[in-house]
Amino acid sequence: MDKNDLSYKLLSLIREKGWDDLTSIQKKTLSPILLGKNVLIIAPTGYGKTEAALLPIFNSMLNDTSLSPVALLYITPLKALINDLTHRIDWWASKLGFIVSRKHGEVPQKEKSIRLKRVPHILDTTPEGLEVDLDWATKFRENYKNIKWVVIDEVHELVHSKRGAQLSVLLERLKEYSGNDFQRIGLSATISNEKKVAQLLFGSSQRDFNIIKVSSNKNFELKIHKVEHQGETWTTIAKTVINKIEKPTLLFTNSRFSTERLFEELEKYNIPSVFVHHSSISRDDKNKVEENLREGRANLVICTRTLELGIHVGDVKKVIMYRPPPSVSSFLQRLGRSGHLIDHVSCGEILCLYDHEVIESLALSELAMQGKLESGKVMPFLDVVAREAIGIALQYGEVDVNRLYSIISSSTYFRALSFEEFLKLIEYLANNNLLKVEGNRVKVGKTFFKIWSFNKNNKLAWMKDFSEFFSFVSSDETFLLRFENKTVGEIDAIYVYKHLRNNDTIRISGKLWRIVSIDLNKMTITVVPANDGEGEIPIWKGENVSRSNLLPKKISKVIRNYKRYLDLNIINNAAKNDLKNFVNFYLVHGLPLPNRKTIYVEKDKNEIIYATLINEKVSNTLAHLLLYLATKDLSLNVSVRSSIYGFSIRGVENDLMSEIVNMNEDELRKLIIKSIMRSPLFYTVLKEIKYSFGKIGNVSLHDDKLLIKEAIKQTVYKYFSIKNTLKYIKMIKNKDIDIIHIEGISPLGRAVLNHTPLRPWITDLSIRIYQAMKGGAYTVSELSEMLGISEKSLESRLKKMRKYDSKYRTCNFIDIDTKDMRWVLLEDFEEIVETGDYYNSFEPIKLDETYVAVIRPINNEGNIEIVFRVKELVENPENVTRRIPYDEVFELKLKDPSDPLVMSISPRYYFVNKNVIKFLILNAVSYIQNTRFG
Incomplete structure (x- = not known):
């Protein structure tokens, strides 16, 4: 077939476009699409892939006398692409008599309402838009029973992600709901594993399929x-x-x-x-x-x-x-x-x-x-299965568990999921009340509407906006920047907690903004334009992107053949000099050029560097393993780096790599998993997926094994490689990889040092606070800056740490000079008082006054009162403290029998240990006298 087989209306529009001819990809797709085959179209940008899919579909639509809306669904991963594509598609469709509409989260409500009255023949949407329609849009989804074509754009962006797995199930749900084995057409940039991508895209469709591509060797x-x-x-x-x-x-x-x-x-x-x-x-x-x-x-x-x-x-x-x-x-x-x-x-x-x-x-x-591209892997994400099971239950009210399994396992992503595994997941969701199971019938449980709530105000920390249920787009906690009721940007929550305060100036969208207020509950920051000054630029999470696994091997080859690049104009003189100097280091020192089977062990001050060309996930796994072994005592004075140029560890003297190489494989596997579970990467994944499983409270190692196992799998999938790391260590053990110790730092070693260090991430907040407070006295605000924890949460934990059963006890005193409350570790209190840094806080003005210490014991048996003169307390404090019959005091305050006002201004100290009570009585006296006479 050629373009002359198209309808005269289409040919007229092609001439109106000013096209002399169709592109090669547009010619190749005509026949298979017109014949009803599923087609995966692969071409670089600029080849007209969109029209390659749409022209034959338009032709079929014109010839279809039974056509009813919605006939064509066009799915794309970006909302921004929808706006662009809607205009592009409408140019053709409106002239052919077809209605085009768009659906995504930022489409105005008025426009969304119109599609119910004027149902479109062609709907442009995202995976999330289709999810909303199938789960929740009871009226509009009836129109999907007319579906005949689905086009998926930018397939390469979706296929290896959760959104790809979600879309795969959605297409199976659409097929089951409509009763139509509709035609599926995918559009993709150049990819390496074409057949696998086609299988993922076409799922359970019984149609024949073609992969149509053009050469990717664009100049x-x-x-x-x-x-x-x-x-x-x-x-x-x-x-x-x-x-x-x-x-x-x-x-x-x-x-x-x-x-x-x-x-x-x-x-x-x-x-x-x-x-x-x-x-x-x-x-x-x-x-x-x-x-x-x-x-x-x-x-x-x-x-x-x-x-x-x-x-x-x-x-x-x-x-x-x-x-x-x-x-x-x-x-x-x-x-x-x-x-x-x-x-x-x-x-x-x-x-x-x-x-x-x-x-x-x-x-x-x-x-x-050379046309060599990365080939990604796919994972059967269980949180996608959980959410789609809930979505199907929302769609039908209740559903048979066998039907539920049949729909989800029709997706190529989940074809290997056994019925037994599926039932265990359903049981876990039911235990968390996310689903309710009665016999073989499954419906939505009470926890669903607790987690995904319509109430946007007064939400608890774990509650999500209802719209978030439909999306697997990463939703790290962020604060929205608002100016005159408009969102002008967003910033990671951790950055806000650590760095931003009212009246600070920040730069975002290339503009300066002054912070008016920060609402921690609504996660919003009110800002106004700042006309001058300097603004701090926020640092977002996820700034470090993993490098391609194809690079280590190719870099080794580039280094070996470095001379050929010195004669090319592709690199400037400075780059040529760098390339020569890089290689000359190894030649001058008689060392083999960097490759994947040589590790150079180098030392920079107290950092040991293992420089080699290595898969980044293996490097990351080894670095985390080293960090785990080095921080069994929870020390914060250790850090590691990882990259495709090697890995390093700082702050250890012993050769931990030798220990690793001498371990057996089972021991290593267990240690690697432990090291991953201590990583913030694991906790980020766990926090991201736990609500999909209905888990609201703390995760239990005993009760939440399914959730923890899935979080480990997903963390490994994204950041690590256990299998390849074990293989790598075995190669070192078998001497298939050479270890060369060198003096100084090699160019490859410097490349490792150019990467950001990773420090221990301790999940126990009390330990993190203890490490931060050691040797100092800090306000809550200062500690909040240091730790990146909100002041409210931090103060709550500090108060808990005062108690006598706390492993890392704290206490607090008033800084007389600033009137701030300062927190110290109990074990450091005496030393801090003796340094004199807070001299005025423990130095009474008048020694001739008399006070009464009012002490309430832990068991609440009733207060005791101890009368003392200030001079006695300063010169011989033991005379005062030995009259206190308790090792632990619940509350301490002072009063003056002759002046009732003292009781009202006296500080109150809680959970006081007898060893520091003299300092707190001195602090109270100093504060009272400073307030009255200072």
Whole structure:
């Protein structure tokens, strides 16, 4: 078939578009789609994949006399893509007599209501939008019984994630609900495991399928520029960028922090029409940036991966990447944003700060030219199964457990899930009252509406907004920045707790904002524009992106063949010098060049470095194992680093790697799991998934084994590799990997040191507080800054730690100079008093006064009163304290028989140990006298 087989209406619109012909991918898809086959379309950006899917579908829609809305569902991972695609699809559809509508969380309510009255033939939505419709939209979902086609855009973005698994089940639910084996068409950038992706996408469909692709060898021109930075790095980078801008330019960074920081620096040079675009700025701001790009008004947009995907942003002249991207796929997506059309050349440049980044950039370029891409794995996420089981129960009111299993296990993701495993999950959800099981019938339990609540006010910490149930988009705790009832951005909660206070100025969306108030309950920050001054740039979680597992092998090859790059214009002179110096270190010292089968053991002060080219997940696993072994005593004076360039540990003297190599495999496996369970990565995953299983309170090792096991599996899937680490250690043991001890730091060792250290993360808050307080006296506010814990939570824990049964006891006194309450460790109190740092707090003004110490014992048997003169307390405190018959006192306060006012202004101290009671009586006297006479 060719385009002439299409309806005359479509041919007329093709001419109206000004197209001389269809693209190669558009020609190839006509026949299989018109024949009703499932199709996976694979092509780089700019090849017209959307029209390749839609033109034959439009043709079939025109010829279908039984067509009823909703006939075509177009699913895409980004809400921003929906707005763009709706306009793009509507250009064709409206002229053909079809109604197009969009559905996502930011669509105005008025527009959502219209679709009930004027049901669209074509609906553009996200996986979350389909989830809402099937679970909750009782009226509208009736229209899905007419579904005939489903197009899934940006498949490569979804397939290896929870959202991909969610969508897979949703398509099976749609098939079961509609009774139609509808046609499925996927659109993807270049991927490596095409057949597997097709199987995941097409699920239980009985239709034949085709994989249609075009060559991914799109021409690109790449330059690798080593930035020579002496002095202020950001200033040098900004100046370099200014000299490279070709309107319009996209500058990709690997983090939101870098995006904001670079914008701040460029702002000093008054470059017009420079914008920022990342996931933490508001949708309105994103729309304005995208419009400025499309209309050709932007000189430069500094962005993260939010602009990697197929949002239409017009003709981009050039792409700059600040530091190498994390993967070949990301590299190609970013580079492909310039020269977007098929016959155009993509032009890009990578700015590197270090020698290893030059080599890494060369490796990415080589892999891209060879068409080698990462092949991701998929995991049967049990939290997806749990949520979809609840969704199905919401949809039908109640459902037979066998039918529930049949629908979910139809998804390729969960085909290996046995019925026995499924029943154990259902039983666990029922135990947590998330589901209610009566015989074989399953319905939603009471806990569901407790966790996902419609009440947006006065929510408990564990309660979620109802809309969050439908989404697997990562929902780290964040504060919304609000100005005049509009959201202007968001910041990670941990950053707010640690760093932000009222009247602080921060920078986000490239603008300065002054904080008016922080609402801890509603997780909002009210801000107003700040006209001048400097603003702190927030640091978000997830700023460190894992590197591709293809890089270690390719980097080794680039190093071996380094001479060929010295004659190429792809790298600047500074990069060539770095490459030569990197290699010369090993040649001069008679060492083998860096590779995957050599570990260089180096030492920098008190840090041992194991420099080698290594899979990052293996490196991360080994680093966490070292950290676990080094911190059995819960010391905070140890840290590790991990990267594709090796790993390191700081703060230990003994050779822990030798201990690891000498352990047997079973022992190692257990230790690796223990080290993972102590990692903050594990607790982040556990916190993320626990509510999907209906777990509200503390997690029990005995009662919540299913939840803990799943959290471990998902943590390993994302960050670690137990299997490959055990294999790696075995290779060391068998001497398949050489260990070479060298003096000084090698270039590879320096690459390790350029990565951020990971310190022990102690889950017991009391231990963290103890470590932070050791040797000092702090206010709650100061400790909150140090620990990143809200003041309210911290004060509550400090009060608990005063009690006599606490392992790490605290007590508090009043700082007379500042009137602040300061907290100290009981074991440090006497030493802190004797240092004299708080002299006035324990030094009465008048020694001739008499007071009464009112003491209430722990058992509440009644108060006792001890009369003392201040002079006696100062000169011979034991004469006073030995009259106290208790080792522990519940409450201590003072009074003066001749002055009733004293009782009202006296400090009250609780859970006081007899060993420090003299200091607290002195503190009380000093405070009372300072208040009365000072």
